Every structure is written in C-alpha cells, then in structure tokens.
Amino acid sequence: MxxxxxxxxxxxxxxxxxxxxxxxxxxxxxxxxxxxPFYFLFTHFIEDFTHYDGQFWGTIKNLLFRPGRLTSIYLAGKRQQFVPPVKLYIFVSFITFFMFALFPLFNLNFNEKEKNPNEKSLFEKIKAAETKEKLDSIKAQKNISKEDSAAIQKLTVIVPDSAKIDDFESALEMNKKIDESTAYEGYKTQKSYDSALAKNPSVFNFIKKPLAHKFFELKEQGVTKGEIFKKLAETSFHNLPKALFLYLPVFAFFLWIFHHKKKWWYFDHGIFTLHYFSFLLLNILLTSFIIKLASVTDIRAINMLLYLLISALIIYSILYFFIAHHRTYHAHGIVSVFIGGILFMINFFAFTFLVIGLALVSFLMMH
Incomplete structure (x- = not known):
C-alpha cells in the first residue's frame, strides 16, 4: 500500500x-x-481504513455473510488480516448515524404545512399508500361486485382507509397545544402536584417529579403534542449511539455469565459483542435504506420485492446471533440454541428497558 x-x-x-x-x-x-497536496488528507484516511489490499472489504464481507468467523479468527491470534473490532465498530457506528442524520427515515412534521407547504406529513404519506388508494377507489364505485366487496374486507383488515386515518390523526391531536385545561395525573399546576407528592411520598418520586416538572415547563411554553413527539424522537436519536455504546459491556456481561469462566474471558465476550453490534448497525442501515427506497417507489412489483427483502433482513438479523454464537463458542447444537435463546430474550428485555430509560432522559432534555 x-x-x-x-x-x-x-x-x-x-x-x-x-x-x-x-x-x-x-x-x-x-x-x-x-x-x-490538500486532497491527500482525505485519500490518506480512506487508504488507512480500507487498506486497498482488501482488509476492510474482507472484514465487511465476513461480518455480513459469515457469522462468528471474525471473532473466531481474532481470538485465535490472527489479527492483521481484518480490521480490529473496536476500530470497526466506531467506523460503522459513525457511518450509520451520519447517514441517518443526512437522510432521516420519516418526516415527523405533523400538520406543519405552513412551514413546509410542499412536504407531506406522516399521516399524508400513510394515506397516499397504493393499497389505500385502491381501497378508496373501490368503495367509490356505485355497483360493487362480490369480488370487490371481499377485497374491501381483506384490505380493511390489513390497513385502515383514509377516513379512519383522519379520525386517528384527529384523536392524536398533534397540532393541539398543551393548554391550561391539560392535567398531569389530575393536577393542572406544578404547585398542586408537588404538594400532593409531598403528602404521599413514594420510592418512585425521583422519577415522577422531574417528569412532571418537565411537563409543566413545556405546558408554560405552549408547545404542541406534535412538537413534543418530534423533539422526543430527535433527542432519542442523538442519544442512541451513547446508549448502544453503554450497552456493549452489559451484553458482554450476559455472555460471560452463561459460559465457562476459565475457558472464555470477559475480553473474548467483548470481541464477540463488538462484531455482533457492528453487524446490527450495518443491517439497520441497509434495512433503513431499503425502506426509504420503497417509500419513493410507485411500482407495486418492486415494492413487494423490497418489502420481502426487508422481512428477510429482519429474520436474518435474529438468526445471525444464533449462528455466530454457535460458531464462536463451539457448543453442542441443542445447547447452543438453548443458551442463545435465553441470552437473546434477556438482552431483548434489557435493551427494551434501556430504550425506555433513554426516552425518559430524552424527554427531560427537551427544551
């Protein structure tokens, strides 16, 4: 090189x-x-990371299509052939969230046409879907055949029509401000809420009180429900890389609990975790790209193919963990599946708890 x-x-x-x-x-x-020359700064960075001799592309190929191989090779001592796990995770994480920042998956500007008259809201995009258009066109016919009637019933089960979406949008009242009549757990002012909380202390006061104070603060500012939802989504997105990074040692800790302590060190589980999370981020990025592509494509056959591909990627992301776990830890097939299933469920609930905590922190950070 x-x-x-x-x-x-x-x-x-x-x-x-x-x-x-x-x-x-x-x-x-x-x-x-x-x-x-000045351009050398950029070409030098690309060469250093991708190693035109094939190190980077070989790493990505094995990461995506050969679950567990990178971890096994690294733990075997062969560490020059592929990109180091920490460097790989940092780069993949940066690229993933950078792309999300440039190309957001959804438009969360509920009922803000006065700010963006040419931009469709989330509900408008839902109503513009091909299935709903067909459903509305069938219902508009004067004489509906038996086949069309059956189709209406099937499509209604799959997705609501435009009228139902309008009702749902109105029920959410995303454009409505938090006015004086809005209460938090039955209390309309922060003073009355604090007084009631002091009379009935609880072990959860350290959580409930800051949330209530933030609610009353937003109420005084006169923000709408749509603005709160949008700010919450944006703040959560910005905090997600930190949450994933904090969860890395927790994931490795669960692996350490379920495997032989003398044979497998915590360091070994950390390498497996870095590779698995790098794969998940790449899978999420690829899935999001396909979803974005499907949202701008009007050809039904292509959309069906894209949605099948999305489903395949989701299923593969689940199976990937079991395959990688079996190949890395060399456990018996049934034992590997059993331990892998327990680990998968534990991490699912633990990460769900982390996401809820992230949402609460994001709400408190809103301004």
Missing part, C-alpha cells in the same frame, strides 16, 4: 535509523515525502 513518493534521503525522520526500502525496520514509519 502506497501513501506517497519515497524520499531520496534514506534516514528515517522519526527515529533516525537507515531505511533501505519503504518502511523503517526500527519504528515502522513509512519513509515518504511529508509535503503533500
């Missing part, structure tokens, strides 16, 4: 040793010209 023209001077600029070829045999620094 070349990062520039080799210097004519054979003295290493880093340690002063003689460099016969490209790299210094003493410190390993590349003996190339130090003054480079």
């Amino acid at each position: 070349s990062h520039g023209k080799i210097r004519e001077d054979k003295t290493c600029q880093n340690c002063g040793h003689t460099v016969e070829e490209r790299f210094c045999p003493h410190c390993g620094q590349e003996n190339t010209e130090t003054r480079q």
